[in-house]
């Protein structure tokens with residue numbers, strides 16, 4: 161699929177701080193793309209360049225195959241920043257209408273879309289409320305609707321689930337899938353690895369202004385896998401398993417974690433246990449989580465500890 165966005169050798173320095181230091185990646189149209197990294201990694205700076213708020217010091221951004229031109233391209237981009245940008249005293253209906261008109265919709269189109277989305281996301285009673293009367297999560301939903309209302313080609317969501325309860329988080333998650341199915345591309349920026357793992361097809365991981373990982377979620381997990389499998393078995397032989405094809409890494413009653421040795425396959429393990437008369441009830445590969453992978457990449461540094469805390 162052709163890329164909707166290509167970032168080529170992008171650099172942005174603040175005085176001596178290399179916030180974004182020669183980062184390149186490409187985002188295929190229709191994908192849900194995770195921009196990951198710990199606090200201070202450079203994600204917001206990258207997004208601000210992609211949304212025309214900052215000019216890069218060097219490098220190039222291509223949008224839909226052509227050099228990015230904020231004046232004409234921004235209408236095709238919806239950006240939901242982490243910090244909220246709503247007018248506190250304005251009525252919510254008026255605010256949604258105003259923001260939709262800024263994105264180029266006619267008054268009638270805007271009203272229809274607002275009615276559609278407010279209905280879809282249980283916001284029907286909100287029209288005459290003021291933003292200052294909304295909770296954090298309600299403000300988040302409103303900001304989401306005003307970001308996607310004009311069906312932008314590229315939707316950029318910075319920490320979209322912060323402050324949302326599980327029901328509303330699911331509602332928004334379903335809409336993200338739906339928007340991608342309908343052809344929009346979604347960039348999802350966060351430091352929450354487990355959310356990205358669930359939602360995104362592709363990821364880029366940045367750390368201290370540098371790209372340290374780039375690929376599909378499935379591909380990255382394959383690249384970092386350690387040939388670990390979980391085997392649930394019944395039968396006395398199971399507890400005493402020993403064979404050149406594997407090592408037992410962990411063992412609980414009826415459940416083993418095995419590492420398969422190079423040159424052997426999962427069939428060798430299964431054949432061994434079946435040959436021993438054990439009853440295998442389940443056999444499954446254990447792939448590393450993105451959190452595990454990140455910790456491995458920056459092992460021993462303060463950042464690794466930061467991510468261990470996130471996971472805990």
Ligand SMILES: Nc1ncnc2c1ncn2[C@@H]1O[C@H](COP(=O)(O)OP(=O)(O)OP(=O)(O)O)[C@@H](O)[C@H]1O
Nearest residue numbers: 174177179197198199200201202203204205206351
């Ligand atoms: N206006 C600024 N002036 C100087 N340094 C800045 C400025 N904005 C960001 N930085 C620095 O640039 C680096 C990248 O910051 P950035 O906000 O892009 O990170 P981030 O990945 O978005 O972090 P977070 O997840 O905490 O939002 C950090 O070291 C930060 O301190």
